[in-house]
Amino acid sequence: MKAVTWKSVAEGAMVPLATLVVWQAVCSMGWVNAHVLPSPLAVAEKWWAYLLPLTEYDPASQSWLGWALSGELIIDSIGSLYRVLMGFLVGGVLALPLGLLxxxxxxxxxxxxxxxxxxxxxxxxxxxxxxxxxxxLGNPPAIFLIAIGAFFPVLVNTIAGVRHVDGIYLRAARNLGAGRGTIFLRIILPAATPYILSGVRIGIGTAFIVVIVSEMIAVNNGLGFRILEAREYFWSDKIIAGMLTIGLWGLAIDAGVSRINNHLLRWHRGLDH
Structure with missing residues (x-):
């Protein structure tokens, strides 16, 4: 796998940075209502307060009490990631053996x-x-919904991977006296692994989408719940801050899964060692 270079990072950051500049310029010129579309600086300020707000002023000591973690963003992120992980594990554990069969x-x-x-x-x-x-209410219905969302991508890709194994390999193995167990472990499963891992990547992405919807319905914490709460009070900046947090977590998860896939498939044709 090719190493990530500063050039590739800079190229990937060009469009997002240009979007932020245009967004800030539009908001600064007053072309949009700040309550409808807050500026990137306002969103960043709210995101920072979501993570690390300044405590209230203490009249007795006539000083600020200092910075303190609110824990809101951390707790919400942990709650969402926990549901994604548990739901995906349930869906994937059920889908993989069924897909192989x-x-x-x-x-x-x-x-x-x-x-x-x-x-x-x-x-x-x-x-x-x-x-x-x-x-x-609570985690069980959310995990159930996430499991459904992750189940079918893993299942469909697993079935496709097994059924697309080249028949030449199977016939060659049988002619050499390989049994069904050996054929499955040494030929079918390795050949289907790229499809299975693609299904895993899609399944995790779907799970992360479903968790946001489920948190808006059945639980009282998580990124989805916090976005719904912000909507009730018309906090557009907090809504966008929550959305960006979801996007960053999704990007991190997808990048991690992609690296794991590339590591496991380093033997596969077309990937650089």
Whole structure:
């Protein structure tokens, strides 16, 4: 895998920085209502207060009490990441073995595929009423929704990976006397790994989308909950600060998963060592 250079970082930062400059200029000129679209500086100030606000002035000592972590952004981020991780693990653990079975067995595929194709187009948010009815409020319904969101990308990609294994490899292995277990472990599983890891990457991204929706409905903390709370009070700057936090976490997670995928697939054709 090629190392990240300062040049590539600078090139990737050009468009975001230009967007911020134009955004700030538009807000500074008064072309938009500050309550509708706050400036980047106002958003940055709110984001900083969301993380590290200044405590109140103490009249007795006639001084500020100093900086102190509010814990709001940290607690919200931890809550969201916990739900993403747990929901993805539940969905992935269920999807991976089912996908391997459906991909390697035509009989199981014929049995399960009609049901999968009926359930797959249903968006996770459609399960919100049932999730609350079945699990109440709190983390369980949120994890249930996230698991559904992560389940199908992993399942579909796993099935595709197993079913797209080149038949030449399978016939060659059988001619050499390899058993079904050996063929599965030494040929099918390695060949399907790129598809599986692609499904994992998509599944984590979907889980991060679903967690925001679920937090707006069923829990009392998390980034999604905080955005909904800010909407109630018309705090546009805090809404955008929460959105940017989600984007940064999503970028970090995707970059981490991408690096793990590249490391695990360093043997795969087309990737640089």
């Amino acid at each position: 459906m991909g390697s067995s035509n009989l199981i595929y014929r049995w399960m595929n009609p049901l999968i194709q009926v359930l797959r187009p249903i968006p996770p948010i459609a399960y919100i009423p049932l999730s609350i009815l079945w699990f109440g």
